[in-house]
Amino acid sequence: MKLVLRGLERIAIEPTAALEAKTGMTRLFVRYCGICRTDAKMWHEGHRDLVFPRVPGHELLAEDEEGRAFTVWPGRVCGHCRYCTGGRENLCESMQIMGFHFDGGFSHTVLAPTESLIPVPAASPTIRFASPNRWAASSMPWKPSTCKRVNRYWFSAAAPSA
Ligand SMILES: [Zn+2]
Ligand SMILES: [Zn+2]
Numbered sequence: 001m002k003l004v005l006r007g008l009e010r011i012a013i014e015p016t017a018a019l020e021a022k023t024g025m026t027r028l029f030v031r032y033c034g035i036c037r038t039d040a041k042m043w044h045e046g047h048r049d050l051v052f053p054r055v056p057g058h059e060l061l062a063e064d065e066e067g068r069a070f071t072v073w074p075g076r077v078c079g080h081c082r083y084c085t086g087g088r089e090n091l092c093e094s095m096q097i098m099g100f101h102f103d104g105g106f107s108h109t110v111l112a113p114t115e116s117l118i119p120v121p122a123a124s125p126t127i128r129f130a131s132p133n134r135w136a137a138s139s140m141p142w143k144p145s146t147c148k149r150v151n152r153y154w155f156s157a158a159a160p161s162a
Contacts, residue, residue: 002107006053008046016108025111028062028070033105035059042100049100058098060105061120062112069120072105072112074098 002016021027039056041047058074077084077092084092098104098112 002055002103003057004053005042005050005056009043011043019109019111021111024114026064026114026117028060028064028072028110028112028117030057030060030062030105030107030110031069033057033060039099047100049097054099055103055105055107055110056099057105057107058100060110062105062110064117069122070112070117071120072098073116073118074104076101076113076116 001013004012004014006012019027035057036059038047038058042050042056058072061069061071063069074097075090075092076096076098077089078094079089081093083089089095096102098116103110
């Protein structure tokens with residue numbers, strides 16, 4: 001099943017079509033997908049890059065066919081513009097973002113850019129990994145290919161007690 005935004009404040013639960021991995025994209029099975037403020041904005045106001053219908057969700061923890069856990073760097077960049085070559089790919093003018101330009105993680109299965117997968121250590125508390133309200137995984141400032149580790153952030157008002 002998947003959640004599909006069909007318009008402002010219009011969401012539907014629909015069956016998930018059988019997704020097949022394709023060149024450059026890996027099929028993942030979503031375990032958790034956090035709701036971030038951007039998702040709330042998309043729900044209420046839309047987004048400059050959002051075209052309906054769309055499966056939102058870009059803060060996810062998912063597993064591949066072998067059960068390896070990943071989070072996904074949600075941006076997909078061109079790799080050759082002045083921002084990309086200058087190490088500021090988060091400003092890429094051709095940025096494609098999971099959940100806006102292509103379907104995201106509010107779905108049992110998702111196709112994610114293979115180059116954007118970031119392995120999650122097996123010992124990590126996976127349910128918190130995809131929960132932006134408590135403990136979010138974020139790697140936006142780094143290219144996945146150079147990301148040495150996943151950085152975790154938590155917000156003091158809702159920091160986990162353990
Ligand atoms: Zn977010
Ligand atoms: Zn670029």
